[in-house]
Amino acid sequence: MSIGIFFGSDNDTTTDVCERLAKKLGGAELINVADADADAINKFDKIILASSTWGDGELQSDWESYAETLSGANFGGKVVGLLALGDADSYGSTFCDALYHLKNVAKGAKLVGATSTDGYGFDESKGVEGGKFVGLAIDEVNQDDKTDERLDAWVAQIKGEGF
Template identity: 45%
Template sequence: MKTGIFFGSTLGTTENIAGQIATALRISPDDIHNVADTDPSAVQGYDCLLLGSSTWGAGDLQDDWYDFIGKLKNENLSGKLVGLFGCGDSGSYPDTFCDAMGHLYDDLSGTGCRFIGACDTAGYSFDSSEAVRDGKFVGLALDETNEDDRTAERIAAWVETLKKEGL
């Protein structure tokens, strides 16, 4: 299954996470795309899309995602698997932790894609998140500010979940 990673990153944190996920899944650097300089039609070359965004402000997407997601919603995503990952700061923003993942999920819910990689919220410290559905995060939530010591373990567990769900 051909997998592409698409991320938006302002300070480099989400880009770094995208690289770690690529390493764990043995995805080529050629299949890692910064949405700031990628045409959304690039998703057509992939069966599975792993989409990552940090959360900014009051629960907003990373800036580069706005144009990209608007166009991505018009792409044919029927039958594609989509896994989401996001970075947030549960210490400073416990009420909007990883909300950007929830926005991506909502924006793509009507496109015919199938989401994979939901994660249990157990072990996380936060008050609320737009990325939680039915008691689980819609994807991999990471906190590089307060819980970076758990990142490798969380990525490894998420990769195993993705594989079990069809990746």
Template identity: 75%
Template sequence: MSIGIFVGSDNGTTTDVCERLAEKLGGAELVDVANATPQDIDKYDKVILASSTWGDGELQSDWESYAESLNGKDFGGKTVALLALGDADSYGDTFCDALYHLKNAAKGAKIVGAVSTDGYEFGSSKGVENGSFVGLAIDEANADDQTDSRLDTWVEKLKGAGF
């Protein structure tokens, strides 16, 4: 089984978190969305879409372009997990809104890996549905001491979903 982690990163923090995630998953492959095509998604059995949240709750710049290129792509029931980075202190009203945009980009996918908002302190997030984030929310700016344990818990959840 192959796992592709599609990542966009301006300052390297999202890539760093995704490298740690790949190691915990036992060898997932990182794909930089700056150089990816929509067809690259098809190369993997399972896919993780990962972006930081920028500005007023937007995707990272490379992800903005890549998400546009995914317009009209049907993920055909492919199993997809979502990961976003955000800053709950400085951008608490748009915390990890990238999750919302990533979910919208993965039309037709089976989305797995929702995470309860318990233990997070933020104002609001478009990435929350029914009291849970639609994927993993990471705050390296204010809660980096929780990142590894959150990754570990999420990896177990993903493995239970077939990753």
């Protein structure tokens, strides 16, 4: 089964993290949502949705449009992991809120990869449910030294959850 990593990036940080993730997964197709149509998700059974968090907790701008494009998409039968980037120091009250929005995009999917909030210094996040992030939170601004370790652990986790 092929893996698709759907991402949006304004300053290439999300692109870089997704490229690293693709290598750790043993290969995956990277799809920039700025260039994708609604049918793009249909060629994958395993999908990563990745976005940085902007402003007051919004999705990256290309994702804002693509989320609308996918509003009627069927994620049934697909295994989906969510990844968000954020800045816990400067945006501690909306840290990785993109996870929440991405979860709403992936309606009907089997979600994998919920992670602990331990080790992050933030105030709140819409991406937290039941005391865990609904996906992987990455802080390349303040904790870039932990990104590879977090990616490695997450890849092992999602593979163990059927990804």
